[in-house]
Amino acid sequence: MGKEQKIKCVVWDLDNTLWDGVILEDSNVVLKQDVVEIIKKLDERGILHSIASKNEPSLAMSKLEEFGISEYFLYPQINWNPKSESIKNIAKSINIGIDTLVFVDDQPFEREEVNFVHPEVLCIDALNLEGVLDMPELKPKFITEDSKIRRQMYMNDIKRNNIEENFSGPHEEFLASLNMKVTIAPVQENDLQRVEELTVRTHQLNTTGYTYSYEELDVMRHSDRHKLFVVGLDDKYGTYGKVGVVMLECVEDVWTVKLLLMSCRVMSRGIGSLLINYILKLAKENNVKLMAEFVKTDRNKMMYATYKFAGFTEYSVEGDKVVFEHNLSNIQDFPEYVHIKTLETV
């Protein structure tokens, strides 16, 4: 991936970073307009924001509301704990890798503390924000429909998660209450940017981590040797956007799943097994042999479990690369808690 954009969230300090002054000393702090501009620009690019501030939570939050910018920050951490802790909590709450965070603070001590505990977090001096908007790590190659509404989608997730935590019945009953609608459709030209973005952004729920360029994907879209699907998810709280990609390589009577990935926002929604069911049924209908490639990383073992629990067995293992096969017997029905719409292959 090299220099491609990989930062998903910027974590901001408050005193003398987001505003001039120390709010506990004088509540008439002055918002730094240039910082707000940066936040808004990055938000439009689909980059999220959060806060790690040592402060009085109610005081700081009401100031953010007064400034009218509180809705920009997901899971703000305003407390007296070490900022490395706050950073860890943010990554965990959003469910993204800690190496996709940037931390901005005016205090060298805080940056060093975060850097000591999490060397993979990029720390930036709040007094030196010039050029930040031009950093390649903060410049997605494309701004997709999904990136523009990313913050809103995460806000919907927070709502859902609160309800899920307070839901006492079995998980599947909770899922049924969401009224989920999954769409599996062949990739169209206007999906290509999002599909490329998903291959680059997705690490946990990704079977191989293979990435393909826009151009390569566009070729596959038209090729008889490939089937390329994009998966959308909606529920009663709104859209999750396009959240998954499946790519099959079809060589004569053997189909191989080269790519099966989902955004981590749909973890625990049962989408993985649903997609596998779909692939199994499709392979069976077409009377072909089904294989699946898997490349182990330090993050994607849940996808290994997904294949194994779906009845795939190891055909060959070479280092980190595993090739699975499936005998296409015992294919389960689609779960009842979700409505599925599939569009014909073009």
Added chain:
Amino acid sequence: MEIAQKVSGFLTRFFRKYELGRDEDIFSLGFVNSLFATQLIMFLEKEFDITVEPEDMDLNNFRTINAIVEFVERKKVAINN
């Protein structure tokens, strides 16, 4: 609480209307999907402080309550040694 009770308690969330025997084949009941897989693995790792490695993901390790208990005990012994 013993391991079997905790595992059984977790499984009740998935098999609520069904009293699962300790040697009963979970996979034959047709409830097994990626949702179950991820939740089971996350539960075992958190509850018993073990790490389920890809090579542990053999269905036979998770086929019955007793098999899961044996698996957890094996992993715990491996950690203590």
